[in-house]
Structure formats: structure tokens, C-alpha cells
Amino acid sequence: MPLDEVELRGARLKVPASLGDLFSDDHYERTAHALGKAYRDVVRGFRGEFENPPDLVAFPKDESEIEVVLSWAEAEGAAVIPFGGGTSVVGGVEARLGDRPVVSMDLRRLDRVLEVDAESLAARIQAGATGPGLEDQLREHGLTLRHFPQSFEYSTLGGWVATRAGGHFATLYTHIDDLVESVRAITPRGTWESRRLPGSGAGPSPDRALIGSEGILGVIAEAWVRVRPRPQFKTSCGVEFDDFLAAAGAVREISQSGLYPSNCRLLDALEADTTGAGSGEKHLLVLGFESPHLPVDEPMRLALEIARHHGGDPGDTRASGPTGRNRVDMSRSRPIGPESESGGAVESWRGAFLLAPYLRDTFVACGVLSETFETAITWDRFEEFHAETTAAVRAKVAEVCGVPAEGDGAHRVSCRFTHVYPDGPAPYFTVLAPAIRGGEVEQWDEIKAAAGEAVIEGGGTITHHHAVGRDHRPWYDRQRPAPFAAALRAAKAELDPAGMLNPGVLIDP
């Protein structure tokens, strides 16, 4: 639907005359800040259904302007939703707040790398810096954050911290949590700034209290994050398996080996087929190691030995390094993804991984219902969890989309591991099914509910790195310890007595 045909509810707030530069009630801006990027958002966007547009959009350019927006909104009784790249797939930026007026606070003007400490390998970066924006600035120093979520092109450092985003590294530095050295946030009751510390044992971590707070405690303004020199040594290899559980066993042993591969993604045969990384016959383990300074051939050799022991059939190992034959030019800026490598299955997977979010629009246009959900589970429960979750979701897809539950290829529920830990994997499920036109949102909601139910009943987390937002609330509420919820509610009431910051996310207003 063309933008000028979109009808929005009238704005219930007026741009204050003295703050005209800071706020906008522009039709385009209100529309652009009304939804996230979940399938249910894209469907509604296609239909022109923007039920909950913000009344105003604010564009602060520094912390004092963040404070001005908060003060003004508090006085107006308005809610404020911090907005980074708007790539939430869990309703994290949509103002489902009934009659309460809403300001969407877009942080795009805070987009700078402010300081680089090349000795400690850390950088102070503003919350609104996007993936490519901050990588471009770090590249001038020969450094990189190497945090590459699928939303990399649009999403922001502040959004990553607020939602505990998952990134490039399959082991060790799986979440932005592990890369944060300190955080600075503006709360309605003052500035929350932690010290830059490599490690600490002084009380519960103040950073961990903000990381994952999804905008309900304060507006993240900047963070010191751990960066690193760009990798000079890289090696990758695709390993095929006939049996998925045998492949999972290989991943388990590798995750417990202390080798810490940077990439350790297992794609089941269906997922490998969907992404074009495989023929659909074999399960594919994508292994990679990288280092700024040191050769990585030996850890790859050991990891492949483990994979073979579990029945894996490794393809060619592709290596690049200062003396290698395929030296990669690290200085080249890339428009979408973090980096590209040439080479077979690994490259096919990487390309598909980076394109997946962009395909969502195409799927919607073609009438393909798509849903992804992700979790983490301990190894002892994985086999049963995987079987039961897949079965539950397939059954629900069959029911709501009117297709057979088994076998004819009319729908797909596939699985990959995005990250792995010594105690368990982070499985990521992709659902593709023929939508029944007109009922896409309801069909998606039912499938989402079946998935959430299966994940929580099976012992997983409702999200490993997509966040809770509003869409995951029913299951998050069952997952978290009740006294923790009470403590979080009390903490929020203390810092945000007006309950203005992203109400409805994580806890009830």
C-alpha cells in the first residue's frame, strides 16, 4: 500500500513549539516507527494496518536531549519507547498501549564511535550506531566488534544491549553481554553509568541488570564494548552427516573440547536444503576458526577429528591467512553482511543467513507464512525436546494452514544450532507454510503460541537472543522466577515511577 494511503490514528500529542527540532509528527516517521519486523508486523504493514503508531517520534542527538524527551513525556503522561533499528521480531517497539499517548525515541543521531582504546581493545560507542556504521568507524583503527546478528544492517548497539542480541561467535562471545565492558543509560531518575572494568566482583553486576532490560529501566545512551583486531587467520569447513543426532553429538563434544570455534552451526538437512547449502539429504555442520594473530589450523584439525569420530564427512577446508593462498582482503567494506568468503556449502549458508530477514517480505508477498523461534536447552534434554517441539509445531501448522502434518513437503519445520555451549545448544527453528490469505496474523499467532508452549514445557528458554518484547510475554512470565519478577517490578517502579518506559515489555505496567 502506498504511504499516502495509510491511515493513522490522529496524533494525541502535539510537537511542543519550543522543541520542534527534537520531535516529529510526520506521517512517514509515525508509520515507520509503528511496527517491528516480525512476520505479523510485515503482514500488517503490507495491509496498511498500523494500529498503534506513536503519536510523535523524537530524534535526540545527545544525552541532554534524551533527558528533555523523558521529562517532557513524563509531564504529558506519555509513554516512551526507545527505538534503535526497529528490527524487533517480538513486538518490542510497538506501542500496544490503548489510550496512553506514546513517543517513539529514535536514537539514530547518536551514531558515533566516540573513543577507541587500542591497548585494552575497547571502544566507546553511542547507542544509535548501526552495525555497518560502527564497523566502518572501527575499521579506521584496524578493529572490529564482530557482532553480526542477522539484523546487522539496521540494528544498533543500544538495541543489541537492550535485547541481549546474539552475534557472530558460536562459542564464548555468543551474546553482546559478553562484549560489554560498561554501559551508560539515562533513567527518569538520573544517569546509570558503570565503570569500565575487565571484570568485577562488587555486588550483582549493574551491567547485567541493564543488559536485556529492553528499555524498561532506562534509555541506553552508549557503551564501552570489547573489540578486536580484524582476523588475519581464518579457516572453515563444512562437515556432512547422515544422522542428525550423531551430528549433534559431534557438536556436543566440540563444545566441550575447549577449542572454541568461532563458527559451529549445525543445519539439519531440511534447513540446509532451504538455504541452498545442501542437497537436503545430509545434515551440515559449518565449522570455523579465526584469529587476529595466530594460525588456527591445529584447532580445526582437532575439531574435524571429533566430527569424523561421530560419523561426519568433512569437505575441503578453506583457510586464509597472511601466508595462505586465499588471503582475504579485510579492508573491503561490505554493504549487507559482515564478511564474505568464497567456498561451497559454507558460503551458501552464510549468504542465506544474511538474506533470510530480507526474504520475509518476499514470503509475505508470495503467501508463505514464515516464523522463526529459538531457544537453548541442555544436552541431556535435547533429543526429546527437538522431537517434541518439531512435532507440536508441525501439528499446529497442519491444523491452521490446512496441510498434512507429515511428509508431502507442503510445509517445513527445520532446525539449526546458532550457538553452542558446553552444557547445551541454542536450537533455532524455521517454519515455512502456505498461509491462508486473510488470516495470516491469526495463523502466525497460533503457531507462535504452539511453539512457545512446546519450548517452555520442554524446559527451554522462550528466547536465546530474540528478546521477550510483548509477543513472548505469556511464556516468559512462566519461565522467570516469581521473586525475580517482583524484584524487577520494584526496581522499575523506583527508577520509572510514572511507568513510562516501554510499558508492557517484560513486566506489566
Added chain:
Amino acid sequence: MPLDEVELRGARLKVPASLGDLFSDDHYERTAHALGKAYRDVVRGFRGEFENPPDLVAFPKDESEIEVVLSWAEAEGAAVIPFGGGTSVVGGVEARLGDRPVVSMDLRRLDRVLEVDAESLAARIQAGATGPGLEDQLREHGLTLRHFPQSFEYSTLGGWVATRAGGHFATLYTHIDDLVESVRAITPRGTWESRRLPGSGAGPSPDRALIGSEGILGVIAEAWVRVRPRPQFKTSCGVEFDDFLAAAGAVREISQSGLYPSNCRLLDALEADTTGAGSGEKHLLVLGFESPHLPVDEPMRLALEIARHHGGDPGDTRASGPTGRNRVDMSRSRPIGPESESGGAVESWRGAFLLAPYLRDTFVACGVLSETFETAITWDRFEEFHAETTAAVRAKVAEVCGVPAEGDGAHRVSCRFTHVYPDGPAPYFTVLAPAIRGGEVEQWDEIKAAAGEAVIEGGGTITHHHAVGRDHRPWYDRQRPAPFAAALRAAKAELDPAGMLNPGVLIDP
């Protein structure tokens, strides 16, 4: 002073008749639970000064008894101080509470490894299990937690979680935080239990909110922790340096290399001399790698290459493994320390490390004032921080102990790194000086204050792994973000409205 000559304030609580097995007002128990293990505690203990004994000591044997103790104490208006091994060096278990009656809750009866998940490499362990106690139970499964604080013999899993204890691993798994999979705690408002998850992104981590809470939010009853097979491959090497900052440079490069040594302790020459690990002429870097399954020669080779590049002079590398010449018998139980290895400087350091806490008593008896303080700091600030902190503490020691500030060996302020991160080290300072008899506590307090001031002014954390307790409060209060303190206070008020749990620790009652 003999126990029967110790005079304690009369107990202000009576053992409830119906709960006689649960509580004790025994003279020995009240004395034994009156103090921690800081120098100022040992001095007062020697003098028979037990100013703040608990009125009763409770020994719950399960969670229902923890709840009974909390309910009873709340009704009596009493405070409750959770007590693990009693090894706090920061006043964490001493009831400095004026007129308020106090129950010390000793968790020693909850000392079991309840479950072992050999597939996920995790174990469910009760809070009162001591280091040797839980390692003995894990050994039956061929597993180990490998968390070895200096207090290992007495301290407990619950105490480690409550205080964010630092352990064996110099990199990656530096704190118990990194080994916790889930926690179960009893709060006055219900049970706080998180799911066993290898990773999660569902809101701020509930575990991280409990880890480091030092008993103010709830009584930790048990935790699932990540364990591992006992290491079969081990290698260690001592590297000597003429220049301390060059050695620190080597540690920095190793910490940023991705090699992740299990041991990477740098001792300055004075510390090496004090511990008998060196001649006092050279600074000593103790490097170690270990693995349950894989050879570790290659990472050691690469680390030593880095050390040499910074002017280091490696001694002999000592290796043990299934095919090595020095295979270590892993099944042998050891009374004090986690493990022993034969071999020169490394072994000398290890022996001294494990004995140090035991020497505190001897030092007190000999009139030697001893103090240790520890922190973490980013690499860019380390050189200046180290120089200024050392100078400030030396000046204060000279002033309060009446010795020259420089040079004659009458006192020592030495430094080692206990843990290292890519962005900075965790320096640990040891102060030895001739105490002026009768004024030891006041002298120690002044030196502690000078150290705290230097650490906070220099940008460090008031504690990397000794916790905050009561002794570190003045500097912790300056370190933490004010809105975080407000949030923590609100969370505590919600869970513990009577303010009964370890009042005065972390925040004011």
C-alpha cells in the same frame, strides 16, 4: 585465648523449644560464627574480642528448615546472616547491627551433590558443600568443578555464588559466575529458582541478579554448576622477566591472543620472593594449559613465543598427559589444595598460594600486619594505576607502622595478577609490615582505607573477587551507579520487607 575465657554478650534470643535441633546458643558456635577471616578478624580473635556474636546459630538441613528459620526470625525481628565457610575477608558474616538480635544461618548440613548430568557436564550441588566436599563427590563421576579459591578448604558453593568468588581459571571461567547454570534461593517472599539453561536472552539474567547478592536477597540453597572431566593433559611453565611492565605487556598479548591459558599468573619480583617462587630479582609469569581430552603443547608453544617476544625467559616446560612422562594421578584426594604438581617455580608458587590464608594466623602471632586487596583495571590505565596505588599504600604503611616509606625492606607491598581479561588484568596486592602491638586493627583499617581510596580514585573496582561485605562499603558506594543502588534497594525491600537478610552488606538497612 582459651575458648572458655572468651566473654560473649548474652544471647538476646532464646532457642525456641519446639525447634531445639535447628538452633544452637552454644558458646563455641556463637564464637565460631562471630567473625570472618580478615586480618582484623584474626587479630580480634586472638585478643578474644568477639564484639558482635550472633545470638543463635541455626543449622537447617533442608529448604523447609531454611524457611522455618526465616519465618521465625522475621517474627522475632531478628536479622539472619547466611554463613557458608565463614571465610569472608570483608566483614560479610559479622553482625555489626547494634541492638538487633541476630541469627547466623550455617548451611553446612546442605552439603550434597544431588544430581550429576554427565551429558551436559553439569551438577546440582547444595549451597553448604565445601570445596573438598563437592570435589570428592564429583570425583566419583570422574568430574570436577575446578573452582579453587584460596579459601577452597572451608568455603562453600553457596558462599562462592553469593560473593562472586574467583577461582582456578586465570582466563574465561574466572568467577563462579561463569560456572553457574541456574540458582535456587529461598527468599522471605518465596523460592527464586531459575531454569537450567546453557544460555538465554530472556530479560536481564535472574542468575546474575543473585550472583554477588551476598545474602541480602535470599538464602542460596543450591545451584546447577558446569563441571568438566578431570584434566588429562596439562602443561606449565615459569617465565622470568627483568622488567615488570614488559611482563605485563606479555600477559596483555597472551590475554588478547585467544589462547586462554588456565593459568596466567604474573608475580612481581617481591611477590615471587615472598612466596619462595623466585629469588626476588626476577618477575615470574606462571603459565599453564590443561584439557580433559586434547594435547595442549601447541597453545603453550604459542604463548611462550609471545612471552619471549616481550623479553621473557622461559624455564623448563612441564607436561603431563596420558602418554607423557609425568602422568599425574588424578584420583588422589588431597587434603588442602586442589592438586599438586612437582616442579620448581610453578610448584613453589602453588604451594605458597594455597598456604597464604593459613599464614595469616602466624603473621598475627609474629606481629606482622598483613593485608591483601585486589581489583581489576583496563590495560590503558594499568601502569599509572599500579604505580600510584603502590605508592599510596607504601606511604600509608610507613605512616601508621612507623617505618621508612622506601627501600629498606621493613615492609613489602607486592603485586600479582590473579586473573586476566583481554581488556585488563586483575591485580592482587599483598602488604606485609611490622605492626605496632595493640593498634593492629586501627593500623589495618587505615591501610585498608588508603588502598580503597587509591583503587577507586584510579578507576578500579573495589573488589574483583573478595566481595563487598561491610568493609568495602564506603568505596563500593562510590563505585556503583546511583540508579542501580536505588534499584537494588527497591528489589530488596520487595523481597525482604523486614530488612532481615544480612543488613548492612551492599546497601544500607
